[in-house]
Amino acid sequence: MFDHISDAYAQPALVRLRPGLYGLRFESMKVASALGAVRQLMADGVIEPGDTLVDSSSGVYAYALALACRRYGFSCHIVASPIVDPTLKAQLRLLGATVDQPSQTDDPSQDQAGRVERVKEYVKNNERAHWMRQYHDRVHYHGYTIAARQITDGLAADRITLVGGVGSGASTGGLSTALRQSGVDVEVAGVQPFGSVSFGSQDVEDPEFLIAGLGSGIFFGNIDYSAYRTIHWLDFSYARSGSVELLRDHCVFAGLSSGASYVVADWHATRLGGDERHPVVFVIPDTGHRYVQAVYNESPVVTRDRAPLAIDGPESLRLPWCLTDWEHHGHRFSRPEADPS
Incomplete structure (x- = not known):
């Protein structure tokens, strides 16, 4: 039993979608x-x-x-x-x-x-x-300790690939920090929209992209750039298709950032062969209610039909889906400067 409704919202459900692929589903992650x-x-x-x-x-x-x-x-x-x-x-x-x-x-x-x-x-x-400086104060990492414990309690794995959209950086940063502190070897795959300055795609425009809270047009101090193994950039059509697939194939009604993360997590889990010793967990931060018109209205078409383009520098960025080995090539991508205030 919860003493307050906020505690219920803060505690996610770890859901197995198929062997080696799990969703960490929040009612309202923030x-x-x-x-x-x-x-x-x-x-x-x-x-x-x-x-x-x-x-x-x-x-x-x-x-x-x-x-x-x-x-x-x-x-x-x-x-x-x-x-x-x-x-x-x-x-x-x-x-x-x-x-x-x-x-x-x-x-x-x-x-x-x-x-x-x-x-x-x-x-x-x-x-x-x-x-509160939700974009800049890493005190926001603290709230994800319980969610990380749910992952470690639910999965008998010493190695995990964590996939999540990078907005302020608090969720992927907080989860990966807590998982590492518990002894888990974590590889973090961050998900970005084209046009975000956070990981250097600001010169590639995706006019359809409507995700609020994913990516940024300004400096976010919460992002720990050293935490990410890979970064994926997805356009609106692929994020939308991921949301539709989540509902159609797994009965999970979620937003656009969840759809984008699902596309990336599904790709990683397929490459790992559904290995339960190295599962992939992706973050589902909220429900899909505010995306009904943009994503689910009428008969949405799934357009995801290709793998990501692997790149090693920003000059190769292009829609619909790119990835880079951030650990090795991240230094080539520009990042916004800190706000002195």
């Missing part, structure tokens, strides 16, 4: 991240009940932080992406959060940067406000 961060910051004396916790979000983290604030007695202020819909805004307000939603610009990366500036301004003008 709840684990927000809860872990709030608990650690409280323990360290950085925040105390009555403070206002603030951050920018495209939706999932906003809901997670509002839950954590309601549970532990904090006020919550969210600078929301233009894509945050009225349904989520209504939930945030009923949970006691205040919402500031700037208008959309023509450049999504500028939306992201602009929201961060509004967060900084809010904290500057409110004495008891604390910026």
Whole structure:
């Protein structure tokens, strides 16, 4: 039994899809991240009940932080992406959060940067406000310890390939850190959209890509670049096809980042021959409800029909799917500079 609904959301289910391939399915993954961060910051004396916790979000983290604030007695202020819909805004307000939603610009990366500036301004003008820095503070790694324990308890394997979308870097970073601390040999395959600056694909545009929370247009300090063995870039059509396959073949209703991770995990598991001694686990961060129109409406067509193009530098990046041995070639890909603030 759970003492609070947030604990239920934070605890994933490890689901076997076929021999050697598993999905780590969350109801709302960022709840684990927000809860872990709030608990650690409280323990360290950085925040105390009555403070206002603030951050920018495209939706999932906003809901997670509002839950954590309601549970532990904090006020919550969210600078929301233009894509945050009225349904989520209504939930945030009923949970006691205040919402500031700037208008959309023509450049999504500028939306992201602009929201961060509004967060900084809010904290500057409110004495008891604390910026949670979901993109920059590795305190968000702490929330994934329980999920990592579920993997080690559920799989009798000393070696695991972990596949996950890299947004802020907290989920793949937190899971891989906790798994390594438990003695598991982990190979991490990170998944990115084309156009993200995080791993150097900003010069390759995919106009259809709609994934919020995967990839970035600005520097994210939570990303531990040394943690990744390989990086995969997928376009919208392949991510969408992965989501459709997940539901059609495995009854898992999930979002676009889950679909992209499934495509990559399925490829890795096939190459490993379904070996249960070296299973592949991919992260399913949320359900597919907010992607119904973009992914599941009418009769979606699966277009995945090829393996990734292996590249060793950014000049070879092209749609629909590329991969690189990040451990050996990562130094050739540009990365965004740190925000001095």
